[in-house]
Amino acid sequence: MYKVIVFDAYGTLFDTASVKEKLEEFAGEKSEAVSTLWRHTQLKHTFLRQVMERYITFDDITKQALEYALEVHKVPFTRQDTNQIFEEYLNLKAYKEAPDALKELHKMQKTLSVFSNGNMDMLDPVIENAGISNKLDSIISADSIKQYKPSPASYALILKYYQIKREEILFVSSNTWDVTGAAHFGFDTVWVNRDQSLFDKNGTLPKITVQDLDELVHWLKLN
Amino acid sequence: MYKVIVFDAYGTLFDTASVKEKLEEFAGEKSEAVSTLWRHTQLKHTFLRQVMERYITFDDITKQALEYALEVHKVPFTRQDTNQIFEEYLNLKAYKEAPDALKELHKMQKTLSVFSNGNMDMLDPVIENAGISNKLDSIISADSIKQYKPSPASYALILKYYQIKREEILFVSSNTWDVTGAAHFGFDTVWVNRDQSLFDKNGTLPKITVQDLDELVHWLKLN
Numbered sequence: 241m242y243k244v245i246v247f248d249a250y251g252t253l254f255d256t257a258s259v260k261e262k263l264e265e266f267a268g269e270k271s272e273a274v275s276t277l278w279r280h281t282q283l284k285h286t287f288l289r290q291v292m293e294r295y296i297t298f299d300d301i302t303k304q305a306l307e308y309a310l311e312v313h314k315v316p317f318t319r320q321d322t323n324q325i326f327e328e329y330l331n332l333k334a335y336k337e338a339p340d341a342l343k344e345l346h347k348m349q350k351t352l353s354v355f356s357n358g359n360m361d362m363l364d365p366v367i368e369n370a371g372i373s374n375k376l377d378s379i380i381s382a383d384s385i386k387q388y389k390p391s392p393a394s395y396a397l398i399l400k401y402y403q404i405k406r407e408e409i410l411f412v413s414s415n416t417w418d419v420t421g422a423a424h425f426g427f428d429t430v431w432v433n434r435d436q437s438l439f440d441k442n443g444t445l446p447k448i449t450v451q452d453l454d455e456l457v458h459w460l461k462l463n
Numbered sequence: 464m465y466k467v468i469v470f471d472a473y474g475t476l477f478d479t480a481s482v483k484e485k486l487e488e489f490a491g492e493k494s495e496a497v498s499t500l501w502r503h504t505q506l507k508h509t510f511l512r513q514v515m516e517r518y519i520t521f522d523d524i525t526k527q528a529l530e531y532a533l534e535v536h537k538v539p540f541t542r543q544d545t546n547q548i549f550e551e552y553l554n555l556k557a558y559k560e561a562p563d564a565l566k567e568l569h570k571m572q573k574t575l576s577v578f579s580n581g582n583m584d585m586l587d588p589v590i591e592n593a594g595i596s597n598k599l600d601s602i603i604s605a606d607s608i609k610q611y612k613p614s615p616a617s618y619a620l621i622l623k624y625y626q627i628k629r630e631e632i633l634f635v636s637s638n639t640w641d642v643t644g645a646a647h648f649g650f651d652t653v654w655v656n657r658d659q660s661l662f663d664k665n666g667t668l669p670k671i672t673v674q675d676l677d678e679l680v681h682w683l684k685l686n
Contacts, residue, residue: 281663284507284510284640284663285663285665287507287510287511287514288510288613288640288643288644288665289665289666290514291510291513291514291611291613291614291644292613292614292615292643292644292647292666293614293615294647294666296666304664304665307664308661308663308664311661312661388514390511390514390515391514391515391516392515392516417507417511420511420515421511421514421515424515424517438531438534438535440504440507440508440531441527441530441531442508442511442512442527443512443515443517443519
């Protein structure tokens with residue numbers, strides 16, 4: 241039985257697409273394209289910096305990726321603009337079912353944790369602003385060892401924090417690369433597939449796939 | 464003065480988009496979309512496998528990425544089909560100016576090397592089939608240490624092979640992540656920007672940017 245449920249943050253608890261509204265003020269009809277490229281570049285740069293052994297914090301990567309996405313789509317911007325858009329990352333909306341799902345899991349005596357590539361300066365505000373801080377037992381950042389998921393050393397932080405067996409942890413993410421990394425590390429994994437996407441097999445498959453966090457709660461009640 | 468010019472293979476000497484023609488037989492008008500997603504997935508999976516410390520060879524990654532791209536675009540396929548499409552990776556076309564540019568560099572007494580993530584089973588045939596094997600002095604694969612570019616250890620293979628100083632090596636790639644990785648490692652870099660793209664700054668910039676390999680030859684003659 242799982243004692244600790246660990247959630248990825250961006251894309252899993254928080255909807256990164258919710259920056260689109262703010263982006264519309266600056267990028268108009270290009271806001272969706274900018275938002276998508278921003279997220280892709282942000283992820284790609286974390287992976288590459290991990291490979292290159294050139295760590296910088298996630299907030300800096302996020303800002304640089306935003307500048308690139310705006311430049312590619314020829315949206316003029318000032319430093320003040322990008323700071324203002326970046327602030328939205330501290331105000332991302334939680335997925336609508338997330339708060340109640342976390343509450344249900346708490347009732348089931350599960351310990352709930354967030355484990356993210358975001359540094360604490362990003363994680364603390366977004367969790368606070370989304371109103372779910374009282375539903376979480378811990379917030380763990382890969383920044384504490386200056387690494388990025390999906391490195392094995394990053395997932396090891398969870399074991400170190402809780403001092404329990406791998407099989408007592410259930411790892412939940414909507415990011416396929418994160419599910420794959422956690423599964424390679426030895427955790428049971430849940431893929432939150434909100435968009436009916438295909439899992440891009442890169443070595444392992446998730447233990448289960450759910451449409452949203454409600455479905456995860458349902459599955460845990462049955463298992 | 465540079466003694467050794469090191470070229471990346473895929474996208475730099477060989478046009479990965481030239482698989483599109485073969486893909487058309489299977490994917491029709493979706494061939495361009497499949498080709499793009501195939502290449503993106505292939506790259507993403509190399510980075511992620513390097514981060515996850517779960518190496519498999521580049522030909523296997525390439526085949527898995529192809530299957531994913533076909534599935535996403537709902538193109539039905541058999542194992543025989545994917546094998547046949549994969550074969551095109553052994554028959555990629557060299558960019559049209561590449562053979563003469565290499566010849567010119569040879570005349571300038573430069574030692575010419577290819578350094579790639581591809582394993583030798585992929586590199587040897589593509590170089591042979593493109594008719595440029597007699598223009599290259601060495602083929603180095605990151606597979607020899609079971610790593611992927613842009614890890615620092617991978618670029619170190621070039622130094623180990625040639626036993627010369629970093630500043631005697633010029634590293635040429637059309638892939639921005641490769642340019643960044645090589646620059647972080649300490650090589651002078653050339654970005655071959657064939658599509659008038661923007662460089663996605665992830666820590667460093669190329670020393671120079673050229674449109675194609677002819678422009679590189681021209682620059683080297685002047686410097």
